[in-house]
Amino acid sequence: MPGSVVVAGRRYPAMTVATVLLNLIAVAMLSLTLLTWRPDNNPRSALVALIVTAVAGLVWTLARGALLEQRDVAVMVALAFGALAALTWGTERELAAFANGSSVPMLSVFAVWFLAIGLARVIAYVGTAVWGLAIASHADETLLVPAVTVAVQVVVATEVLGRLRARLDQLARTDELTGALNRRGAHALVTQQLTRRARLGTPLTVLALDVDDLRAVNNRDGHPAGDAMLRAIVDHLRSGLRPGDEVGRLGGDEFLVVLPGADHGVGDVVARRLAEGAPASWSVGVAEARADDDPAALLARADARMYERKQARRGLDQA
Template identity: 35%
Template sequence: MDGDRRGGLGLLALVYGCGAALCAVGALWPMTARTPVALLVVLAVSGAALSAGLWLGRDRLPMAAVHAALALLALLTGLLAWQSVTAVGVVGLGPALVALGVLAGHVLPAAHARAHVAGAVAVVSAGALSAAPSGFLAPWLTAVVTALVLTEAQVRQTGALRRAACTDPLTGLANRRAWEDGADRLLAAAGRSGEPLTVALLDLDGFKAVNDTEGHAAGDALLRALASGWSGELRRSDLLGRLGGDEFALCLPGSDRAATADLLGRLRAVSAGPWSAGTATAHPGETLHEVLARADADLYREKAARPGSRTRVDRPAPGPQGRRQSSEVRCEPAIGPICSIPPSTA
């Protein structure tokens, strides 16, 4: 979610900057003699400062800064509504509500985005009702409904895009990027708690022969059957992903080597085809790529130990990410990774 955090802070900096510019215009050219010019000047200066701070700090500020900036934006918009003296002034704040909701829907989980826009609607509507300029209610309700509908549309669209970007379309499992993101988080949590964490790499045996003799449809059906059977044996905390081709990966928090061996035995019992596995239990301070490299070496040792195997153990070293290089194409979004599949969805 780091890309969401950084991108969200950048977009919030833009929103605050635009708001500061609009407040400055309102102060320079007041709509009426009762326009709160002093308040607009204060908001213009503070908005510009916040915009600069958010932009300059977007690489180091935590995700909590996104929530705080959205909440502050709602409060400041509510303050402007409370000080508005005309219906035009109140209704003119509608686009700010829309911007807040759409931005929240773009960078935050659905529940958080809905909570932010609901809170903003409540705060700004309270300010508008306190000001109660003549004739504002009907157009303001239109603005509120628009903000809520557009936020929900953004939430659903973003959710669909994230699922598509993070899910293997054939098996429904986490794809390589999503699995690595989730495994990184689980490894960090295991390092903090001191609990064991084991990674297992599963490689199908003779999968090319299935495709060559029975066709790719049969190969696809085998992959789907394996994914379905394995998923039924896993805990909610376990993370199963397809790395590409006939390679799968398991991240097993709270499992040592013995527990992992027991699980692999159960997975073999429900498997629709044969496969080999390599495992590695994380050492303190070890990175995911280092754990994967050890699991990869263990996988090759298992394959090489089989009678009649032609697998060589003295193969080229794994690639920079601790896995054999493949031709898999990995797309990168404009503002950074957007995958965040929790372990329970595997």
């Protein structure tokens, strides 16, 4: 659940900020090691190469900014694990070899928090195994127990934090009543899809839905009946969507349907299809993302069109 961080009055993705810090720490630690270098320590050429790599990662992260993706971070973390293994294999000092492994649990935690859990497991466990092989290359039995301790720490940190993150993600992004995305989850999804659109040029369309009869149902039959209707609406919406489409509940009777890869024409077709056999009537606004859209602008345009439809329907009813 990466979220965002405010720095100097501006909001940045937490993953971007953390990756900047990770690269800065790597540059600082490698530079300190280089300044205190001794012949039997980590190879000097490897240290220089790794400093250059960390600086390149820092520059890339700053250049990408909010567009930084998980695959960028995955490559950087994998390179960091490879660097630790290379330094461990190349040093002649057993203490320095083991000290390199002190960063292994930290990298694993970083991967679990910011990457998909499956990808994080692969990187953490493969990276730890490669570092363990580098430790084994020293053929020093005194390093065996400490190395196993590091491996156990990686497994515990990865599995415990991974499950904690999955649970927190679910609680933070899901509407408890209907199981749909809540407002926070829906906005996060739209932000993610807008970023994807900016990178790949694929269309993105959203539907803003406002249910007509919820208040009347609550007043006539009670809130449990209204809650049941809301759950039925979400079930109906999901049954008519493609894999990859998502439903969010933004408020009491307001819903959002996110259609990645769909243009405005497809959105109109989906809106008409979803209205057929629905458990309640609603007004819907369709909006396709534009090049300069942020989530607020896209959703505001969908809302405006939805209210236009609602007013038009009221006019017809009164007529």
